[in-house]
Amino acid sequence: MLNVGSNDERATPARIRDAAISYVGKHGWDRATSRQIAAEAGVPVGLVNYHFGSKDGLRRACDDWVIERVGEDKGLLLSSGLFPQLDTYIEDHPELRPMSAYIAMSLRHGGSVADHLFESMVTLTKDTLELAADAGTMRRFDDPYAMAVLLVAYGAGASLFGPTIARLLGGTDLLDPATYARYGRTTIDLFTKPLLTHDPYQQSLPTPNDPDLPTPKDTP
Amino acid sequence: MLNVGSNDERATPARIRDAAISYVGKHGWDRATSRQIAAEAGVPVGLVNYHFGSKDGLRRACDDWVIERVGEDKGLLLSSGLFPQLDTYIEDHPELRPMSAYIAMSLRHGGSVADHLFESMVTLTKDTLELAADAGTMRRFDDPYAMAVLLVAYGAGASLFGPTIARLLGGTDLLDPATYARYGRTTIDLFTKPLLTHDPYQQSLPTPNDPDLPTPKDTP
């Protein structure tokens, strides 16, 4: 029987998996229940465990599927929430939105998806830095890999706290034009002119006024 | 009766609250159960709801308590996980470790503690930037508040992904000397020399080699 009369021609395991990705992207695995996922997929609870063995089996299947899709689709990787600037890719590919939300939720909670994604993004960023250096838009670094790791972590912070950043900057969404203008201007300001006036690895810093207030980028 | 013979002279509500902060710092509120928290506090389950009404009441009490403590102790704010460089404060004040873990968990999941902490850290960072500018160790910015917001978000990303960063940099803990040396060197490298060679708000960027690979710090 080939799902005659159904309003969704995908195979049942795929429907359940996609429903799980969509629901977990909104609520996370901890709050998600097998019943809710089954309801979203339009199947009874029993089928979930029939096809995936257990809730944890479903989670592994979702993680593997997302990791596979991220490996195939560079656009999905770029819109994975590791750099807020790149989230606009989703607007042209709305079918990727549930998976992007699932990835963002995975980044919050950690696990294999977060690890795999972070590493992929580091590799891509390192390559991008080299291309930018070749093109002359960016300088080169002593430790390009470590620099890519740092930049991905920074981008992840900006992405995870995007709503908070937007609110403090006077907007509701970081990608709203007025809010993003201020955000982008600040980013450019930070990276076009040196932040620190001295390199503490070459000469000692002048003593700050208040030793109890270490500068955020100070070294121990 | 004043807890005669008990091995903990604190009042019972405080014991339950501290046990909740400790347990939730490790597992998060979703996975934490009233029974586990009560067991850690050495009291039966009934007492939890007697003193706090419900699990959600206990959560509100913990959040309020942490926010209050963060307002009183600047060191706790600085070691709240929003800048990995500052976590060393915990080593001198190990009694703050459970609350620091609770704060880190709150940052992952959002909520009132995360919002309050982020805003406090922005204010402190903005003041610190001004002090550093006065001392001559840092330049000044067109939009100091937005710059503080951006730097706190970046620091939060570095903190939340600290274990991942450490692993990719060849270590196990970001604060291990060898690992932190590489991390610190990269941070200094990033902030002592300009990253971008052109300011796109003043002149157009040269076309990159691959238009599908936007540079991480590009503007829309």
Add this chain to the structure above:
DNA sequence: GTCTATATAATGATAGAC
């Protein structure tokens, strides 16, 4: 493969003895 019905365990919350 799909469904209904159920088994088993754990949860938040409460009642009542002391």
Add this chain to the structure above:
DNA sequence: GTCTATCATTATATAGAC
């Protein structure tokens, strides 16, 4: 205030009819 015992609900997982 503190404890034991229990309620009602909900979760995951499974058994068995079709």
